[in-house]
Amino acid sequence: MRYLKPHFYDQFVCTAGDCPDTCCAGWQIVIDEDSLERYGNEKSEFGKRLRNSIDWEEECFYQNNRRCAFLNDENLCDLYKALGPDSLCDTCRLYPRHTEEYEGLRELSLSLSCPEAARIILSCKEPVRFLEEETDEEDDFEEFDFMMFSQLEDTRDVLFRILQNRELPLQERMTAAEQLAEQYQICMEEQREYDIDDLLRKYEKHLEEGTLSECVAESLAEKGVDAASFHAYDRQVKELAVLRGLERLRPEWDTVLDGTEKALYQNGETAYQAICEEFHRTWGAAGERRAEWENIGEQLLMFFVYTYFCGAVYDDMVCSKMELALFSVRWIQEILVARWLENGKTLSMHDIEELSWRYAREVEHSDDNLNALEDWLFETYAPEGCVLEEE
DSSP states (O other): EEEEEEEEGGOOOOOOGGGOOTTSSSSSBBHHHHHHHHHOOOSSSSHHHHHHTEEETTTTTETTTEEETTTTSOBBBBHHHHHHHSSSSSHHTTTTEEEEEEEEEEEEEEEEHHHHHHHHHTOOOOOEEHHHEESSSOOOSSSOOOOOOHHHHHHHHHHHHHTTOOSOOOHHHHHHHHHHHHHHHHHHHTTTOOOOOOOOHHHHHHHHOOOOOHHHHHHHHHHHHHTTOOOOHHHHHHHHHHHHHHSSSSSSSHHHHHHIIIIIIOOHHHHHHHHHHHHHHHTTTTSSSSSHHHHHHHHHHHHHHHHHGGGTTTTTTTTHHHHHHHHHHHHHHHHHHHHHHHSSSSOOOOHHHHHHHHHHHHHHHHHHHHHHHHHHHHHHHSSOOOOOOOO
């Protein structure tokens, strides 16, 4: 079994009571089978409360006002206090460590939804590296498209090179990555999978020759698209409605979305563009802190592409995996512009970390939200002729 992890993975240490939030509120905490059996047989005085706090049919802990039944007033875990760390189920014991499973491979990551993990991810100044280990373990996958997965891995490696190419502005890197994913999807739709290797060689050649910008500009010109439209008013208003339509996990998220709408959109497109232009002159892509701003975008893109892109082996939705990364970075940056305005045109690293983990908590920690968003992204941004298959 191969294991892959980002180079900062082992830096994580839970901050416990010093955490600005809690991972025990808003989410349904699913209990693994071994823990369920152990809880059912718990003989201590705490056992009765434990068993009465479990929804045995759904195999999860009950919640009180969207807080785990064991989360006390100090935002600490009564189960942990009563029975110790070994009593925790896999979900509680492992979070924010996340694993994506493929045949012969486990990809480990830290969840952006954890405040301390978000700090580690976003404070990384160097290009993220991935460390590989190998064990004697075996898995039992019955069906797995290994050829497609190999192509996805190769494509993701090229995407990593594009996204970490700091000689290019972040927007150009994002556009190039989107173009590559779209062209991959078209190859699949037209059953030209054997052309994907040539596609990757084309992008690798442009990277080596320093001509990626020209390649992207030519492709966009053919489509009649302007590359300099990171803040597109109509698109952002439409996407805000999509975010509002997702399942709400924490009430604080409504406050974030309401504040963004009020700060950025209520006075129309001209005012919105003026706000965005001033932000980038003073803080963002054209300001003195450009390198810091673009590094934040790079680290977010690397997180989302690493975590989700190869999952297309299970649903063929290559394009939507890339669009999820682009959408997420756009929206984290969008709500940061609103926070900058609300703060009197200042922005701190604390703001950046907080709004990143709040976004991730809402979008990533509901399967319904993640699936609905991916479906919408595929239907909206996939190349013409690509059709979302019915489940």
